[in-house]
Amino acid sequence: MKLELRGITKRFGTLVANDSINLVVEPGQIHALLGENGAGKSTLMNVLYGLYQADAGEVLLDGVKQSFSGPGDAMAAGIGMVHQHFMLIPVFTVAENVALGHEPTGILGSLDLEAARKRVIEISEKFGFNVDPDALVEDLPVGVQQRVEIIKALSRDARVLVLDEPTAVLTPQETDELMLIMKQLAKSGTSIVFITHKLREVKEVADIITVIRLGKVVGDAKPDASTSELASMMVGREVELTVDKKAVAAGDVVLKVENISVLDDRFQRAVDGISFEVHAGEILAFAGVQGNGQTELAEALVGLRSTLTGFGKITLKGQDITDRSVRRRLDAGIAYIPEDRKTDGLVSEFSIAENLMINASYKSRFTSGPNINFSSRRDIANQLVKEFDVRTPSADTPAGKLSGGNQQKVVVARELSRNVDLLIASQPTRGVDVGSIEFIHERIVAERDAGKAVILISTELDEVLSLADRIAVMYRGKIVGIVGPTTSREQLGKMMAGVSA
Amino acid sequence: MTITELAKEERVGFKSPAVMGFVGAVVMLFFGILGREGEVAFEISRRNDVIQVPAIPVDSSTLGIFSGVLMLAIAGYSLSRSLKNLRTPIWLSSIYGLIGVIALLGWLAAGAAVPIAFIAGTALVLAVPIMLGAMGGIMCERVGVTNIAIEAQLLTGAFMAAVVSSITDNFLFGLFSAMIGAALVSMVLAVFAIKYLAQQIIVGVVLNVLMIGITNFLYQQWLTEDGENVNFPGTMDIIRIPFLSDIPIIGPVLFENRITVFLALIIVPTLYFVLFKSKLGLRARAVGEHPLAADTVGINVGRTRFWWVTIGGMSAGLGGAALTIGNAGAFGREMSGGFGFIALAVVILGRWHPISAALAALLFGFSIILRVWANQVSPGIPTDFITMVPYIVTIIAVVGFVGQSRPPKALAVPYTKG
Numbered sequence: 001m002k003l004e005l006r007g008i009t010k011r012f013g014t015l016v017a018n019d020s021i022n023l024v025v026e027p028g029q030i031h032a033l034l035g036e037n038g039a040g041k042s043t044l045m046n047v048l049y050g051l052y053q054a055d056a057g058e059v060l061l062d063g064v065k066q067s068f069s070g071p072g073d074a075m076a077a078g079i080g081m082v083h084q085h086f087m088l089i090p091v092f093t094v095a096e097n098v099a100l101g102h103e104p105t106g107i108l109g110s111l112d113l114e115a116a117r118k119r120v121i122e123i124s125e126k127f128g129f130n131v132d133p134d135a136l137v138e139d140l141p142v143g144v145q146q147r148v149e150i151i152k153a154l155s156r157d158a159r160v161l162v163l164d165e166p167t168a169v170l171t172p173q174e175t176d177e178l179m180l181i182m183k184q185l186a187k188s189g190t191s192i193v194f195i196t197h198k199l200r201e202v203k204e205v206a207d208i209i210t211v212i213r214l215g216k217v218v219g220d221a222k223p224d225a226s227t228s229e230l231a232s233m234m235v236g237r238e239v240e241l242t243v244d245k246k247a248v249a250a251g252d253v254v255l256k257v258e259n260i261s262v263l264d265d266r267f268q269r270a271v272d273g274i275s276f277e278v279h280a281g282e283i284l285a286f287a288g289v290q291g292n293g294q295t296e297l298a299e300a301l302v303g304l305r306s307t308l309t310g311f312g313k314i315t316l317k318g319q320d321i322t323d324r325s326v327r328r329r330l331d332a333g334i335a336y337i338p339e340d341r342k343t344d345g346l347v348s349e350f351s352i353a354e355n356l357m358i359n360a361s362y363k364s365r366f367t368s369g370p371n372i373n374f375s376s377r378r379d380i381a382n383q384l385v386k387e388f389d390v391r392t393p394s395a396d397t398p399a400g401k402l403s404g405g406n407q408q409k410v411v412v413a414r415e416l417s418r419n420v421d422l423l424i425a426s427q428p429t430r431g432v433d434v435g436s437i438e439f440i441h442e443r444i445v446a447e448r449d450a451g452k453a454v455i456l457i458s459t460e461l462d463e464v465l466s467l468a469d470r471i472a473v474m475y476r477g478k479i480v481g482i483v484g485p486t487t488s489r490e491q492l493g494k495m496m497a498g499v500s501a
Numbered sequence: 502m503t504i505t506e507l508a509k510e511e512r513v514g515f516k517s518p519a520v521m522g523f524v525g526a527v528v529m530l531f532f533g534i535l536g537r538e539g540e541v542a543f544e545i546s547r548r549n550d551v552i553q554v555p556a557i558p559v560d561s562s563t564l565g566i567f568s569g570v571l572m573l574a575i576a577g578y579s580l581s582r583s584l585k586n587l588r589t590p591i592w593l594s595s596i597y598g599l600i601g602v603i604a605l606l607g608w609l610a611a612g613a614a615v616p617i618a619f620i621a622g623t624a625l626v627l628a629v630p631i632m633l634g635a636m637g638g639i640m641c642e643r644v645g646v647t648n649i650a651i652e653a654q655l656l657t658g659a660f661m662a663a664v665v666s667s668i669t670d671n672f673l674f675g676l677f678s679a680m681i682g683a684a685l686v687s688m689v690l691a692v693f694a695i696k697y698l699a700q701q702i703i704v705g706v707v708l709n710v711l712m713i714g715i716t717n718f719l720y721q722q723w724l725t726e727d728g729e730n731v732n733f734p735g736t737m738d739i740i741r742i743p744f745l746s747d748i749p750i751i752g753p754v755l756f757e758n759r760i761t762v763f764l765a766l767i768i769v770p771t772l773y774f775v776l777f778k779s780k781l782g783l784r785a786r787a788v789g790e791h792p793l794a795a796d797t798v799g800i801n802v803g804r805t806r807f808w809w810v811t812i813g814g815m816s817a818g819l820g821g822a823a824l825t826i827g828n829a830g831a832f833g834r835e836m837s838g839g840f841g842f843i844a845l846a847v848v849i850l851g852r853w854h855p856i857s858a859a860l861a862a863l864l865f866g867f868s869i870i871l872r873v874w875a876n877q878v879s880p881g882i883p884t885d886f887i888t889m890v891p892y893i894v895t896i897i898a899v900v901g902f903v904g905q906s907r908p909p910k911a912l913a914v915p916y917t918k919g
Contacts (some may be wrong), residue, residue, distance in 0.1 A: 051797070087794035089787050091907075098785050101798030110779050152798075347796040497723020 001159035008057035017043040019215040027298040030192045032206035040215040050074040080153025083211040084165040090138035125501030143174040162193040172493030248469040250278035254453035260312030262300040270296035270475035278453040285456040286466030293477035335415035339427035345411040348400025355383035388413035428455040521576035529569025532608040536562030557573045561611035568604035591710030622754045628866025629765045633820030634844030635858045640813030641820040644806045645789040645911040649705025652841025653712035654683035658821020663832035665732035678824035687814025698915035736830045761827035772855040789909035792916040
């Protein structure tokens with residue numbers, strides 16, 4: 001099916017998320033939509049899918065104008081979508097999830113689950129998905145959940161399939177499998193729209209690439225275009241894709257972790273008997289697919305989450321900090337960039353200046369006696385805003401008004417302006433524009449060069465490979481192995497799936 | 502002990518066998534060894550039944566000892582399950598509870614008789630308002646709307662049923678208007694929760710206070726002034742289903758009732774079927790778990806919520822009617838007396854499942870009749886103590902499946918697009 005978008009415009013208040021975007025997807029083609037976070041790719045697809053109503057423009061399928069009042073209409077017209085955050089009901093079985101919305105029924109509107117199961121098995125076998133229709137979705141690994149999403153779309157005879165950042169949650173091997181599936185689907189005549197910001201994947205699988213920046217189409221490119229060419233189209237200027245780094249000069253042990261275990265919110269063991277050391281002047285990166293205990297590990301190191309009592313020990317510069325409170329750990333010399341700046345990193349209603357002093361509200365350069373020293377806070381804030389290149393009208397602007405990249409710079413500024421021995425950076429560049437990523441990466445490397453120990457937790461393999469001095473791969477709460485920075489992607493991918501080195 | 506073993510024990514634990522063992526020992530000691538002298542006759546048939554089954558006479562303290570032994574045996578089995586890190590199955594907890602109740606009845610009625618059919622039948626009649634209220638609650642909560650206003654809906658239903666039945670002299674009109682009145686209360690909740698994204702708890706509390714106020718006012722100003730014409734409906738006739746009502750115990754309990762009880766007995770399994778076996782139910786549960794996902798497959802979240810909440814209100818309204826024209830025969834000031842809140846507890850205790858919730862409602866009905874009956878059969882025993890017993894049984898039942906109770910994920914979360 002041929003999909004055509006003409007002059008799609010979508011505004012949220014004063015923000016123009018999509019500015020008269022034109023796009024043509026030919027049948028049987030894999031059309032990549034490349035752009036940074038916040039460029040408007042997902043908004044465009046949500047308009048196509050009927051979740052949002054466009055302010056202007058039209059959607060055409062095989063030359064016929066469509067008007068979708070909701071996702072139901074879009075689906076009926078043959079558009080299927082695999083969302084970035086899966087739209088699956090965790091407590092339902094695969095068959096129930098696939099059937100939901102167009103259920104096969106028997107007498108009295110009763111569910112014909114047998115028919116639903118058959119449909120799942122049929123599609124699953126056709127494409128070699130290997131999915132059990134009776135499994136509960138919450139028990140399935142993310143890679144399989146994604147296949148359930150694809151089955152869901154195909155079971156509704158989708159002839160245009162939109163995949164929104166499908167590789168974000170996958171291991172490299174799962175990504176390869178997904179790419180095979182995409183090629184297979186395209187061969188059978190399905191048009192595929194592949195939304196991503198990862199250049200490597202685009203080059204591998206796309207037939208044609210459309211680059212979007214700040215809500216506008218920048219232009220089309222062929223997959224044989226060079227990576228730097230694509231990157232500069234995406235960002236709008238030349239970008240440095242590699243980080244310059246001096247050779248590692250590791251010093252003394254700063255943090256020593258021995259056999260700690262941590263429970264997650266559901267009281268399951270998220271971190272399971274982990275031990276490692278970090279030296280001064282090195283970056284130890286924790287790689288792994290999201291949800292393998294990295295978040296809980298970071299929170300346990302900072303003290304936000306307690307380790308299982310009776311087991312394990314955390315030592316910072318020779319001091320046992322296992323039972324210390326968060327505040328005393330921070331005072332002992334830990335800086336922490338949390339993975340979610342909106343919930344943990346910032347108070348979005350507070351101004352930049354207030355956010356900058358939030359972990360130094362007592363006995364610090366921001367205070368005089370029991371009071372806030374407003375003049376010195378203003379000076380420090382202004383200086384940090386300048387030093388860390390935070391694009392803001394003033395330091396009194398509420399943090400919530402800033403773009404993602406600038407919010408993250410505020411967090412980074414707060415943490416790096418303190419004199420510490422250990423920096424824990426959890427997903428420091430998630431949802432951040434390329435320009436800010438470069439900047440944050442440089443600052444992290446600068447910390448390492450200044451002789452501090454750095455723990456980097458990242459699910460982006462590119463980030464890990466360009467920054468790390470050593471790479472610890474986590475799988476199901478355990479460290480599969482700690483390897484050098486020149487380890488191949490393939491090898492890391494295997495480790496991320498639990499195969500030890 | 503290795504780390505992995507510890508992790509597992511953190512999940513199952515020894516709560517079940519400990520509580521079961523303790524209560525078993527209490528039963529053994531107080532109802533058995535220190536039990537009361539005298540024979541107990543468990544009456545299966547009533548005097549005017551067609552089929553007469555002779556009563557079963559047992560010695561009160563022997564029954565206590567026997568029950569205690571059985572309960573301790575179950576506790577022991579539960580312990581062996583816990584040691585293997587396995588849960589005690591729910592059916593076993595239920596049997597355990599039943600044995601405990603029989604021991605209690607036997608102890609209370611030492612030297613007298615236990616009219617099983619009477620106790621069970623009255624428990625059912627008393628449980629019906631709670632049961633129907635809970636069904637309404639389940640319908641609301643399964644689609645993700647918290648319904649604190651069950652109390653208001655019961656009260657509205659009770660009021661409407663009494664007044665409309667009196668004025669029109671027709672119980673069917675009474676039933677209908679009870680359902681419509683309560684549905685209107687539900688609609689207010691639905692509109693505020695779905696359209697205006699209001700805090701559902703607050704809306705519910707306000708509705709409760711409002712309906713108590715309105716019915717109190719009307720009661721005082723109108724029903725007490727003109728009671729004979731507007732608040733004198735009487736109760737509906739008891740319907741006997743031929744043949745079925747002649748079966749010992751089951752007959753009089755299930756097949757010889759007023760229409761409100763029969764409706765409840767139909768609504769519970771129907772709701773079970775609709776929720777878990779039908780397309781409508783699958784969609785409703787999807788809306789309650791993950792509304793955005795439901796939206797992306799073309800389900801209208803707002804509409805689904807609105808209708809389930811409204812129909813849930815009708816069920817609660819019927820429960821209210823059961824209070825007046827199904828039992829008391831007239832409307833009284835604040836006569837729902839907290840049943841709505843008990844229904845709320847029943848929803849949770851029943852883990853948002855119609856059958857389990859209905860059984861939980863029966864437990865509450867039983868505790869009410871137990872207090873009344875215990876007072877008659879052995880006046881010396883403090884009734885407050887007796888009233889506690891069913892709740893202790895409840896706790897034991899809950900211990901059996903703690904941790905498995907999981908509310909709908911989107912409960913009380915308003916849904917907004919984009």
